[in-house]
Amino acid sequence: MSPPDAPPLELSQLSLRYPGSGRDATPVVRAVSLRCDAGRTLGLVGESGSGKTTLARAIFGMVPAASGTVRVFGREWTDLDAAARKRMRRRVQMVFQDPYASLNPMMTIGEAIAEPLVVHGLGDRAARAARVGELLGLVGLPADYASRYPAQLSGGQRQRVAIARALSPGPELLVCDEPVSALDVSVQAQILNLLKSLQQRLGLAMLFISHDLAVIRFIAHAIAVIQEGRIVEQGPRAQVLDAPRHPYTRALFAAGLTRSIGAAAAGAARIPDDPGLGRTT
Amino acid sequence: MIALAPSADLLRRIFASPMGAIGGALLAIVLCAAILGPLVVAGDPLRQFLRPDRIFLPPASDALFGTDNLGRDVLARVLAGMRLSLALATAAVAVGLAIGAALGAFAGLVGGIADRIIVRAMDALMAFPVLILAIAVAVAFGRGPQGIVVAVAFVNVPIFARLARSQTLRIVAMPYMTAAEILGCSLWRRLWRHLIPNLFNPLIVQGTISLSFAVLIEAGLSFLGLGVQAPRPALGLMIAEAKAFIGIAPHLVLFPSLGIVAIVVALNLVGDAFAEATDPRRARP
Amino acid sequence: MTAPLLAVERMTIGRPGAPPVVADMSFRIGAGERLALVGESGSGKTMSALAVIGLLPAGFRVTGGAIRFDGVAVDTAAPAMRARRGKDVAIVFQDPMTSLNPVMRIGAQIVEAIEAHDPGIDRAAARRRAIELLDAVRIAKAAERVDAYPHEFSGGMRQRVTIAIALANRPRLLIADEPTTALDVTTQTQILALMDELCRAHGTGLLLITHDLGLAQSCCDRICVLYGGRVMETGPIARVLARPDHPYTAALLRSVPPGDRDVEWLEPIAGEPPRIQADGRRCRFAGRCAHRFERCLSHDPVPVATGPDAMAACHLLQPSAGRGP
Numbered sequence: 001m002s003p004p005d006a007p008p009l010e011l012s013q014l015s016l017r018y019p020g021s022g023r024d025a026t027p028v029v030r031a032v033s034l035r036c037d038a039g040r041t042l043g044l045v046g047e048s049g050s051g052k053t054t055l056a057r058a059i060f061g062m063v064p065a066a067s068g069t070v071r072v073f074g075r076e077w078t079d080l081d082a083a084a085r086k087r088m089r090r091r092v093q094m095v096f097q098d099p100y101a102s103l104n105p106m107m108t109i110g111e112a113i114a115e116p117l118v119v120h121g122l123g124d125r126a127a128r129a130a131r132v133g134e135l136l137g138l139v140g141l142p143a144d145y146a147s148r149y150p151a152q153l154s155g156g157q158r159q160r161v162a163i164a165r166a167l168s169p170g171p172e173l174l175v176c177d178e179p180v181s182a183l184d185v186s187v188q189a190q191i192l193n194l195l196k197s198l199q200q201r202l203g204l205a206m207l208f209i210s211h212d213l214a215v216i217r218f219i220a221h222a223i224a225v226i227q228e229g230r231i232v233e234q235g236p237r238a239q240v241l242d243a244p245r246h247p248y249t250r251a252l253f254a255a256g257l258t259r260s261i262g263a264a265a266a267g268a269a270r271i272p273d274d275p276g277l278g279r280t281t
Numbered sequence: 282m283i284a285l286a287p288s289a290d291l292l293r294r295i296f297a298s299p300m301g302a303i304g305g306a307l308l309a310i311v312l313c314a315a316i317l318g319p320l321v322v323a324g325d326p327l328r329q330f331l332r333p334d335r336i337f338l339p340p341a342s343d344a345l346f347g348t349d350n351l352g353r354d355v356l357a358r359v360l361a362g363m364r365l366s367l368a369l370a371t372a373a374v375a376v377g378l379a380i381g382a383a384l385g386a387f388a389g390l391v392g393g394i395a396d397r398i399i400v401r402a403m404d405a406l407m408a409f410p411v412l413i414l415a416i417a418v419a420v421a422f423g424r425g426p427q428g429i430v431v432a433v434a435f436v437n438v439p440i441f442a443r444l445a446r447s448q449t450l451r452i453v454a455m456p457y458m459t460a461a462e463i464l465g466c467s468l469w470r471r472l473w474r475h476l477i478p479n480l481f482n483p484l485i486v487q488g489t490i491s492l493s494f495a496v497l498i499e500a501g502l503s504f505l506g507l508g509v510q511a512p513r514p515a516l517g518l519m520i521a522e523a524k525a526f527i528g529i530a531p532h533l534v535l536f537p538s539l540g541i542v543a544i545v546v547a548l549n550l551v552g553d554a555f556a557e558a559t560d561p562r563r564a565r566p
Numbered sequence: 567m568t569a570p571l572l573a574v575e576r577m578t579i580g581r582p583g584a585p586p587v588v589a590d591m592s593f594r595i596g597a598g599e600r601l602a603l604v605g606e607s608g609s610g611k612t613m614s615a616l617a618v619i620g621l622l623p624a625g626f627r628v629t630g631g632a633i634r635f636d637g638v639a640v641d642t643a644a645p646a647m648r649a650r651r652g653k654d655v656a657i658v659f660q661d662p663m664t665s666l667n668p669v670m671r672i673g674a675q676i677v678e679a680i681e682a683h684d685p686g687i688d689r690a691a692a693r694r695r696a697i698e699l700l701d702a703v704r705i706a707k708a709a710e711r712v713d714a715y716p717h718e719f720s721g722g723m724r725q726r727v728t729i730a731i732a733l734a735n736r737p738r739l740l741i742a743d744e745p746t747t748a749l750d751v752t753t754q755t756q757i758l759a760l761m762d763e764l765c766r767a768h769g770t771g772l773l774l775i776t777h778d779l780g781l782a783q784s785c786c787d788r789i790c791v792l793y794g795g796r797v798m799e800t801g802p803i804a805r806v807l808a809r810p811d812h813p814y815t816a817a818l819l820r821s822v823p824p825g826d827r828d829v830e831w832l833e834p835i836a837g838e839p840p841r842i843q844a845d846g847r848r849c850r851f852a853g854r855c856a857h858r859f860e861r862c863l864s865h866d867p868v869p870v871a872t873g874p875d876a877m878a879a880c881h882l883l884q885p886s887a888g889r890g891p
Contacts, residue, residue, distance in 0.1 A: 047750040047751060047752070048750060049750075057459075060462075060463050062459075062462070086465050089463065089464065089465035090465065092463075093463060093464070094459075094460065094463050096456040096459075096460065097456075098456060101455050101456045101457065102455075102456040102457050102460055103457055104457045104461075104474075104475050104478075104479070105479065106478040106479055106481075107474070107478075115461070115464060115466070115474075116464045116465065119464055119465045119466050119467075119470065120465060154838045154841060155838075156838050157838070162460075165460070165464075169464070169465070184606040184607055184777070184838070184839050185606055185777055185778075185779075185818060185821070185822065186606055186817070186818055186821055186834070186835040186838075186839060186854075187834070187835075187838055187839075188821075188822075188823075189821035189822070189823070189832040189833065189834035189835070190834040190835075190836075192823065192832055193831055193832050193834060196831070211750070211751055212823075213825055214822070214823040214824060214825035215823050217823065217824075217825060217828065218823040218828075218829065218832065251752055252751060252752065254755075255751045255752050255754065255755040256751060256825055
């Protein structure tokens with residue numbers, strides 16, 4: 001059993017190497033310390049190549065730590081035996097970025113949502129069918145969608161299915177990896193509202209990964225900024241948003257602001273070609 | 282339970298296209314002819330009538346496709362030959378697919394040294410010309426249909442292995458496989474419910490291509506005398522026997538050739554229609 | 567009055583026999599002007615841009631309306647268009663990974679663009695020009711890197727190379743199709759600033775295709791909002807974004823998370839953008855519009871001028887509708 005007051009997610013000085021690379025390879029994630037509290041959303045802001053995807057996989061025990069620890073509800077994946085690992089999988093789930101690739105094209109929606117129930121032996125056929133219906137309702141899809149295939153659904157609908165599937169084993173921690181980046185603008189707001197409301201209704205802890213600051217601002221209670229594998233800034237959202245300390249954070253905000261509507265007219269900040277930003281692009 | 286069930290909608294899509302409809306109709310005719318034909322048609326493919334008034338009869342006389350140099354009914358022989366071609370081709374491709382797909386999927390999943398060994402082995406197999414192989418088998422095991430099946434299966438193993446391997450690598454990298462692992466699926470469940478059903482369509486597409494090639498190869502090998510032996514009917518063998526008489530009885534070459542063409546064209550059309558209907562690019566609306 | 571650099575008039579694009587993917591599309595760009603074509607998937611923005619440069623995919627044709635360069639109607643699908651492509655009008659695509667040939671050195675690709683429109687040019691001179699162009703797009707140590715292969719560069723640098731190729735022959739119009747979508751946020755800003763600077767320096771007009779309203783605002787003077795293959799609204803960008811006349815534009819603006827303040831809930835637009843173009847006469851946005859009424863479902867909206875240089879196509883704006891704005 002987990003220690004009763006352990007946070008849903010705690011990373012301590014975690015370093016990770018890209019899976020498959022050798023001992024001497026540069027770590028893709030370096031000395032990251034993060035904490036996600038119960039019922040709160042931590043927004044992780046990073047661009048591609050920042051290591052956020054590898055980090056997400058490590059949270060599920062799929063990438064071994066080069067050093068440091070990953071603790072999910074107070075337990076490390078390496079301490080758990082196979083049965084305990086399987087039980088832990090009910091408590092942490094993920095929503096992926098690409099709604100076109102995160103659903104098995106050969107399975108119906110109903111089968112996909114019910115699969116966690118089958119795998120963990122939760123309920124008989126009737127109970128599973130009822131739960132599928134309930135989850136479809138929770139994400140705003142009609143119950144008869146259970147017999148459809150992903151190819152018949154649009155991107156936004158598929159993402160709702162992915163959310164329903166993630167919620168089906170009753171997790172307490174949800175990792176969302178750029179869940180709206182691949183969706184049309186007019187649909188993003190629907191999914192963002194859905195995630196925010198589900199998080200509140202179900203009291204989920206959430207790790208929300210995105211490169212889009214406006215989205216993070218909308219959904220996160222606390223913010224961490226990752227650059228090239230390191231956390232360069234972390235804190236409650238108001239603090240990070242109003243008074244960013246690290247130059248990278250400030251550069252990200254300025255870039256984001258240049259493109260937020262309304263701010264541009266005032267004269268957008270020009271980003272100098274600053275070698276201090278770490279990369280020659 | 283594995284979901285093969287996109288089939289109802291899929292079948293509709295396949296046969297709705299003009300290519301699929303024509304191919305499907307032709308294939309239906311071919312299959313009926315090959316499977317039911319010998320039961321329905323009166324003639325006996327082996328029975329000879331060595332009389333001047335029964336040999337080299339032209340088509341649409343007493344015998345619908347005419348008779349050959351030994352008085353045998355050409356229609357009956359062609360139907361029997363088509364049946365044989367399809368049976369041998371199907372057997373050979375099935376064996377090649379089963380072995381090849383298993384090797385390829387295994388290589389893709391396991392990676393490392395095993396993968397590299399299998400890939401090199403498949404490269405070596407691909408270098409084998411099917412003809413030389415069939416001759417070698419005929420020499421080793423005697424002539425007959427078994428040699429053809431072995432030879433054609435042999436050359437198909439690397440084709441299916443490469444396909445299965447590349448598809449496996451693609452599928453395993455898909456987020457839905459990671460999602461399955463995160464949900465708590467065991468390795469076995471991931472293979473059975475997520476990998477294998479997604480391998481079907483590409484394998485079937487390749488299967489239809491391989492089938493039509495197999496029919497051609499079988500015809501070629503039996504033309505060379507490496508398959509079933511006379512007097513049993515095989516389409517290629519019939520053409521070989523008839524080439525001496527092409528001046529006086531061209532129908533003896535024509536009808537077996539049409540038989541081969543019908544099978545190959547039907548398989549190609551249906552295979553193409555299937556490939557289009559299952560094209561993964563259609564998945565995005 | 568001089569004819570605009572590019573005038574697209576009531577253009578229709580489609581496959582023969584199928585409903586059009588773009589219908590009745592009109593917009594214009596003057597010399598040195600910047601227009602943003604903004605829309606979501608299915609809006610027809612990419613198709614419109616491809617039609618202008620004559621690169622429509624197989625099967626698609628301009629089936630109605632006209633495309634005019636300097637007032638003269640041009641058949642962009644004709645072989646004669648090749649003389650203009652790369653010289654008068656050039657294009658930069660979204661994905662720098664696939665728009666450069668991986669087995670050709672970048673210098674060679676730039677030279678290829680130069681030689682296509684100046685066949686007599688001496689190879690050494692072309693190479694010098696290629697190096698100048700790499701310099702202009704801020705690739706450090708251009709003289710050394712001109713012989714590098716695309717895979718040796720990062721995404722942002724590759725996009726700079728594609729810009730160099732596009733601008734090699736000083737085109738009068740640059741089309742940029744989602745040029746920064748595949749890049750990081752900080753890189754995006756640099757690339758946009760680069761395009762901005764180069765276009766201003768040479769007086770090049772810009773047709774920017776994007777789904778990002780903020781991007782459009784930071785880059786362009788005017789905006790044309792598309793939905794379902796139709797133009798919803800056109801006008802000066804500051805005005806359209808501050809006081810949109812079309813319900814779609816307004817709804818889109820309201821649904822985007824505001825980066826500069828906190829909100830409890832966003833205001834989404836119900837439903838999804840159309841995947842397949844439907845036939846028939848009605849407003850394409852009616853299905854999702856909070857203000858629709860009967861006429862919206864039975865008649866195509868007619869474009870109405872809403873200002874000296876602005877228009878919107880919405881039944882709400884027609885005086886005869888009986889329901890005023």
